Amino acid sequence: MSLAFEAVVLPPAAHEMRKRVRSFLREQLAAGAFVPRCSGWTIFDREFSRSCGQAGFIGLTWPCEWGGQARSTLERYVVVEELLAAGAPVGAHWIADRQSGPQILRHGSDALKAAVLPGIVRGELFCAIGMSEPDSGSDLASVRSRGERVDNGWRINGRKIWTSSGHLADVMIGLFRTDPADPKRRHAGLTQFAIDLHSPGVTRRAIRNISGREDFSEITFDDVFVPDTHVLGQVGDGWKLVTGELAYERSGPERFLSVFPLLVECLRARPKADSPLVQAELGRSVAHLAALRRMAISIAAKLDAGGDPATEAALMKDLGNALEREIPERLRSLALTDPASAQTAPYRALLAHTIVDATSYTLRGGTPEVLRGMIARGLGLR
Ligand SMILES: Cc1cc2nc3c(=O)[nH]c(=O)nc-3n(C[C@H](O)[C@H](O)[C@H](O)COP(=O)(O)OP(=O)(O)OC[C@H]3O[C@@H](n4cnc5c(N)ncnc54)[C@H](O)[C@@H]3O)c2cc1C
Incomplete structure (x- = not known):
């Protein structure tokens, strides 16, 4: 391929x-x-x-x-x-x-x-993504939260973690084990459910992140009833469904535009005459963003044509996240070493917040190691 x-x-x-x-x-x-x-x-x-x-x-x-x-x-x-x-x-x-x-x-x-x-x-x-669990992140097939058949539906038990906005959302699409785990067929026996997060038996606890915000949460399910109408696809087909969902999760421009407002604020706050160093740094960042944007638009076009851009999306997310982590670091070093770079208080506050926030960019939605494994597989290299 x-x-x-x-x-x-x-x-x-x-x-x-x-x-x-x-x-x-x-x-x-x-x-x-x-x-x-x-x-x-x-x-x-x-x-x-x-x-x-x-x-x-x-x-x-x-x-x-x-x-x-x-x-x-x-x-x-x-x-x-x-x-x-x-x-x-x-x-x-x-x-x-x-x-x-x-x-x-x-x-x-x-x-x-x-x-x-x-x-x-x-x-x-509003919706939440119920994939990760306390012992299942990159290795999603190891989820242990489970669904058991009952009259007219399913009884859900288990725990999801790092659920973005899970404490505020209304519905979670979650991956649950509906057949006992089989080490020989790790991806079998999983099912996706759409769970009403206001149901009895759902307990939600917000988790504070390094920047002090409560963006994600831990959600516990104790005998939560989910009707048959809220099963997605066929029972047992959850792995196929969840990987399709991840292609949508990874393919958008949010994987390289998170720090764009910081660049805009940097330009707004810059002194009248930028030094060549500042010009080179900003030019490099903007050129990288432009290339990623071309990739993102071509992925959107492929989706539009009914194609499956999972490998392209993984590549774009990996490159985009790397750039998103690099930009605040480059701007930080300019702020420290070059007096001819932006120095206003609002800009510095945004920069400080972004430097801390950026630590999560390469974790959310899949880590670089996992994405690179997917890209290698997509290219037939492993
Ligand atoms: C801000 C944020 C929001 C999130 N929102 C959600 C959400 O809404 N819903 C949800 O379900 N999850 C969410 N997550 C969880 C996220 O998907 C996981 O953190 C991520 O998949 C990594 O899993 P883990 O944290 O368990 O790390 P682990 O899987 O334990 O990985 C630890 C390290 O080992 C490496 N590693 C793991 N396996 C391999 C391998 N096979 N080969 C090489 N290296 C490997 C990883 O790359 C990583 O560096 C969120 C995370 C963050 C930071």
């Missing part, structure tokens, strides 16, 4: 969409609805998500029947790119729009679609 990154020209509808999002963002900024931040896609803000829903920026590609607008993946690409570049707080609806909604559309029952999708599109119903 070879990797295919085709040069893609955005269609006129995508340019129209970009104008709409920019005008929305200008209005929101003027109204004081948000202050630009790095990793805006992890910042949970119910009000802002509701505004995005009202403006028609959630569930864009979904069928009209479920509240969507049946638009192209490239139009959606432009929307998420603009929201990220502006540092808008889109974390509440991000997971639902990016992967849970599409997963339910592909594999859910009509009852589940009706219960969940319209609320997501309105920016009022």
Whole structure:
């Protein structure tokens, strides 16, 4: 297999969409609805998500029947790119729009679609990813949380951890063992469920991260009932489903645009005459971002054409995350060594926050070692 990154020209509808999002963002900024931040896609803000829903920026590609607008993946690409570049707080609806909604559309029952999708599109119903467990991160097939058959549904027991916004979300799509583990067929006997996080038996505990924010959580399930209508796909097919979901999780521009607002603030706060060193550093970062953007757009086009860009997405996430970790470090060293670099208080505060936050960029959504293993497998090298 070879990797295919085709040069893609955005269609006129995508340019129209970009104008709409920019005008929305200008209005929101003027109204004081948000202050630009790095990793805006992890910042949970119910009000802002509701505004995005009202403006028609959630569930864009979904069928009209479920509240969507049946638009192209490239139009959606432009929307998420603009929201990220502006540092808008889109974390509440991000997971639902990016992967849970599409997963339910592909594999859910009509009852589940009706219960969940319209609320997501309105920016009022939020989702969480239930993959990692205390002893299962990279090795996802080792999950031990389990589902047992009962009348009309399933009884769920176990524990998920590092669940982004899990303490605030409404529905989790989680991976559970529904057959005893078989060391010879590690990927068999797993099933995905859509679990109502307000159900009896669900206990949620927010976890504070290194920057002091409570972005993720630990969720315990004690005899939680899940109806048959909330099983995704076929019982036992969970591995196939979860790997498909991960391709959506890894393929978006949030994997290289998290620190874009920091670059913008750096340019805004810079002295009138940049030193050659500053110019070279900023130019290098912007050139890298431009190359990654071309890759991201070609991945969106491949998704639009019904292709499976899992290997391309893993490559883009790995390269994007490496750059996202590098940029704040480069800017930090400029701030320390070059007086002709940006030095204002708001810029330095954003830089300090981003340096701490960036430690998580290469963990969330899969580590570099795991991604590189996937890329090697995708290329037939292992
Ligand atoms: C901010 C943040 C948000 C997150 N949100 C979610 C979420 O919403 N839902 C969710 O389910 N999870 C979430 N996670 C968890 C994340 O997916 C895991 O942290 C990640 O998959 C790594 O798993 P682990 O932490 O158990 O580390 P481990 O799997 O224990 O890995 C530890 C180290 O060993 C390396 N390693 C592991 N296996 C191999 C191998 N086979 N070959 C080479 N090296 C290897 C890893 O690369 C890593 O460096 C989140 C994590 C973070 C930091």
